[in-house]
Amino acid sequence: MYTTMKTIDSAVSKNIFLMFFENEDGLSPVQNEINKKFSNVILDNVMKNFDRKFLSSMVFPISSGEKIIALGLGKKEEFTLDKLRETASKVSSLVKSDTIDTAAIELVDVEFDKKRLFATTSIGVNMGNYKFDKYKTKKQDLIKTLEIIINYNDILIQDGENISNIVNSSMDFTKDLVFESAEVMTPSKVAEIAKDMAEELNLEIKVYDREELKKMNFNAFLAVGQGSIQEPKFIHIVYKGKNPKKKIALIGKGITFDSGGLDIKPASSMLTMKTDMTGCATVLGVIRAIAQLKPDIELHCMSALCENMPSGSSYKVGDVLISKSKKTIEVDNTDAEGRLTLADVLTYADEINPDEVIDIATLTGAVIVALGNNITGIMGNNQEQIEEFKKSANETGEKVWQLPIYEDMQENLKSDIADMKNTGSRYAGSSVAGRFLQNFTKSKKWLHIDIAGTAYIDKPYKEFQKGATAVMLRSLINYLLKN
Ligand code: BES
Ligand code: MG
Ligand code: ZN
Numbered sequence: 093m094y095t096t097m098k099t100i101d102s103a104v105s106k107n108i109f110l111m112f113f114e115n116e117d118g119l120s121p122v123q124n125e126i127n128k129k130f131s132n133v134i135l136d137n138v139m140k141n142f143d144r145k146f147l148s149s150m151v152f153p154i155s156s157g158e159k160i161i162a163l164g165l166g167k168k169e170e171f172t173l174d175k176l177r178e179t180a181s182k183v184s185s186l187v188k189s190d191t192i193d194t195a196a197i198e199l200v201d202v203e204f205d206k207k208r209l210f211a212t213t214s215i216g217v218n219m220g221n222y223k224f225d226k227y228k229t230k231k232q233d234l235i236k237t238l239e240i241i242i243n244y245n246d247i248l249i250q251d252g253e254n255i256s257n258i259v260n261s262s263m264d265f266t267k268d269l270v271f272e273s274a275e276v277m278t279p280s281k282v283a284e285i286a287k288d289m290a291e292e293l294n295l296e297i298k299v300y301d302r303e304e305l306k307k308m309n310f311n312a313f314l315a316v317g318q319g320s321i322q323e324p325k326f327i328h329i330v331y332k333g334k335n336p337k338k339k340i341a342l343i344g345k346g347i348t349f350d351s352g353g354l355d356i357k358p359a360s361s362m363l364t365m366k367t368d369m370t371g372c373a374t375v376l377g378v379i380r381a382i383a384q385l386k387p388d389i390e391l392h393c394m395s396a397l398c399e400n401m402p403s404g405s406s407y408k409v410g411d412v413l414i415s416k417s418k419k420t421i422e423v424d425n426t427d428a429e430g431r432l433t434l435a436d437v438l439t440y441a442d443e444i445n446p447d448e449v450i451d452i453a454t455l456t457g458a459v460i461v462a463l464g465n466n467i468t469g470i471m472g473n474n475q476e477q478i479e480e481f482k483k484s485a486n487e488t489g490e491k492v493w494q495l496p497i498y499e500d501m502q503e504n505l506k507s508d509i510a511d512m513k514n515t516g517s518r519y520a521g522s523s524v525a526g527r528f529l530q531n532f533t534k535s536k537k538w539l540h541i542d543i544a545g546t547a548y549i550d551k552p553y554k555e556f557q558k559g560a561t562a563v564m565l566r567s568l569i570n571y572l573l574k575n
Contacts, residue, residue, distance in 0.1 A: 093221050095214040095256045097249065098196065098239040100125045105196035105239050106158045107187045110134070111179065112144040113168040120201030121243045130154050138162050146175060149186060161186050171202055173212045174489040174554075180216025181555035184235055196239040199246060206242075206249045213240055214256035215263075215566070219555045222264055224271035258384045259569060263562040265289075266370075266377035270548065270560035274349035274366040279317075279397035282348065282369065283325040286376055293383040296330040310396070310440070312415040312432040315423070317398030319353060319406030324398035326437070329376075331383050336390035338448070340572065341441035341535075342378060344371030345430045345453035346397035353400045353426030354408060361457075367560065368430070370547035371452040372397060378568045387573050392444055396433040400426070412510045416440060417532050422510035430455050431528050432514055438532040448477060448537035451529070452564055453544075458521025459495075460545035466553045467491040468546045468564060471526045472539040481539055484571035489555070490563060492541075501527035 100122055110123055119127055119134060127134040133152060138160065142150045146166030153159050163179050165171060180197065187195050197217065199209055217238050225231050242249060269277060269285070283299045290297035302323055305314055310326065317324035347368035351357060357365070372395035379393045407413075411423045416436040423432075430453050441449050459469040468485075470492045472478050478494055485492040504516025504524050512531065516524045526540050546563040549556060556563070 093218050093235050093238055093260060095218075095238045095240060095253055095260070097210070097253050098241050099244060099247070100241055103196045103239045103241050105194040105237075107161060107192055107195040108158060109161045109163055109183055109186075109195060109197035110138075111163045111165050111198060111200045112138070112142065113165050113171070114144045116168055120198065121245075122198040122201070122241050126160070130158070130160070133160060147179065147182070149182065151186070165200065168202065173208060176200060176209065177212050177216035177219075177489055178554045180213045181220035183217045184221035187235065193233065193236040194239065195235045196241055198241045199243070201243070206246055207252055207255070210240060210242075210249050210252035211256045211259070214238060215259060216555050218260040218263065219557065222267060222557060224268065224559065255385065258381050259566060262377040262381040263565055265380060266373045266562040266565055267560040269373035269376070270367050270370050270562075272366070274399070277348055277366065277369065278322045279325040279346070279348055279399070280323060282346065282372060282397050283327055286327050286329060289376065289380055290329050293380065295379065295383055298328050300326040308440070309416045310436045312413045312421060313396045313398065313436040315407040315411065315413050316347075316353070316400055316429040316432050319403040320399035320401040322348070322399045324396070326396050327394065329379055329393045331379055331391040333386060333388040333390065335388045337388050338575070339390040339392070339444065339446045341392045341394065341444060341446040341449045342375045342568070343434065343437050343441060343449070343451040344373070344375035344393070344395045345369070345434060345451070345455065346372035346395040347430055347433065348397060348399050350400045350427070350429065351402060353429060354402045354406050355426040356402050357427060364548050367548040368454050369397065370454050370543060370560070371395070374452055374562065374565050374568070377562060377565050378572070381569050382572055385569070385573065389572060389575070391572065392441070392446065394437050394441060396437050398433065400429045415532065419512070419531060420510040422507040422513045424513040424515045428515045428525070431525050434529055435532040438529060442534045446535060448539070449533055449535040450539045450541065450568070452541040452568070454547050455542045456522045456525050456544050458518070458525075459542040462495065462522060463493055463545055465545045465549045466556075467493050469493060469495045469522050469542040470539065471495045471497050471523065473497070473530060474537040474539070477537045477539050480575065481567070481571055484574060485564070485567040488566040488570050490567045492567070495523050495526065497523055497526045497530060
């Protein structure tokens with residue numbers, strides 16, 4: 093979907109979405125114009141018949157073929173960007189029945205930063221409008237162009253279109269990667285897509301294959317991938333702003349399919365495991381957006397891509413892996429593979445001397461037990477960074493909750509023969525996984541984001557649709573733009 097900024101006389105769509113507050117009887121400037129144009133439809137019809145409650149909607153057809161679709165926003169004094177985003181996400185479903193590919197929506201008339209109102213509206217509509225229909229013979233009608241109607245006085249919403257379209261297309265990009273089957277989205281395929289993207293955006297990229305990775309001692313990572321016929325790949329992409337104020341390493345878990353390995357998962361748990369590369373898809377989406385938004389930072393995105401499969405060549409429980417950091421790990425469970433791949437990447441990230449490190453991963457089932465499918469678990473070793481990230485997430489309407497990591501959790505990971513095991517007690521599983529990762533970073537500013545519960549959801553939640561959510565993509569972009 094493409095968003096464009098329009099005034100009332102330049103908008104062409106016949107689906108016109110207007111937003112109303114419960115306790116406001118006056119019309120916004122845009123509504124006033126439309127009211128005049130369509131012989132008092134708003135004053136005589138909408139204001140009289142529509143309850144204007146939050147999330148309610150009503151369609152008012154006009155004889156000339158246009159449709160006014162009224163959206164309720166509830167009480168004006170209770171307005172939030174979150175409510176706007178959720179309201180906007182309903183737009184697509186309200187025009188779907190027609191074969192109409194454009195919609196127009198007014199920029200809501202409230203005292204607020206116009207740029208944020210604009211982006212929030214566009215992003216909300218786009219979130220509701222996404223569909224992975226590549227494999228459907230019959231495609232659904234979706235909005236191709238969204239016109240956001242601004243007031244004449246709002247004409248200076250600089251970059252509004254630009255930011256919205258960049259963020260939206262990066263979200264769609266990430267979702268496309270996650271929805272695709274593991275049969276297609278192999279490590280090599282992801283690497284190829286990353287290369288194409290990097291080339292298009294003039295980013296440096298290096299893709300390492302098995303032989304190179306052996307020389308670089310990515311032994312924990314390579315162990316996870318050794319049961320698969322798919323060659324593992326490690327990708328490292330760099331964005332350099334004009335005057336970079338800091339260097340950030342952003343790492344995404346890239347398991348293109350997680351069968352569990354020899355500790356094979358039960359059928360029901362394996363069903364969604366093509367999504368175990370969501371961390372990678374997210375960091376690719378983030379750098380794709382950052383390369384276009386061009387903040388003054390240096391961003392290094394990294395992902396270790398492989399399949400976790402059972403076979404005659406698989407790694408086994410009891411194996412002792414000599415990780416890239418030289419620390420040794422006894423494999424306690426082959427299904428705790430993500431942390432093994434991340435361990436080596438965290439060590440690699442230290443080599444570039446980043447000011448901070450962030451990893452994002454579908455890491456533990458335990459985070460779903462703790463926080464469910466709509467709240468992302470975060471943890472780390474620097475409270476300041478955690479607070480900053482919380483703030484960024486809050487602004488984008490993405491829910492996060494901090495989980496603790498304590499030093500003594502290392503007890504859980506004790507091995508009789510190696511420096512540690514890759515799993516510990518089932519209890520506090522997400523924190524224990526976090527504690528495991530912490531062993532492999534030297535960074536004083538390391539944040540770990542566990543999206544196992546939120547990356548792929550089986551029922552819609554607010555503006556988040558069923559399936560791939562691209563969760564944390566906007567929080568990360570927002571965080572990187574601010575810091
Ligand atoms: N990829 C899974 C975590 C996961 C679970 C992601 C559910 C999305 C939805 C991860 O590799 C895994 O298997 N973790 C194990 C760890 C355990 C063996 C310590 C888990 O959480 O069960
Ligand atoms: Mg696993
Ligand atoms: Zn996994």
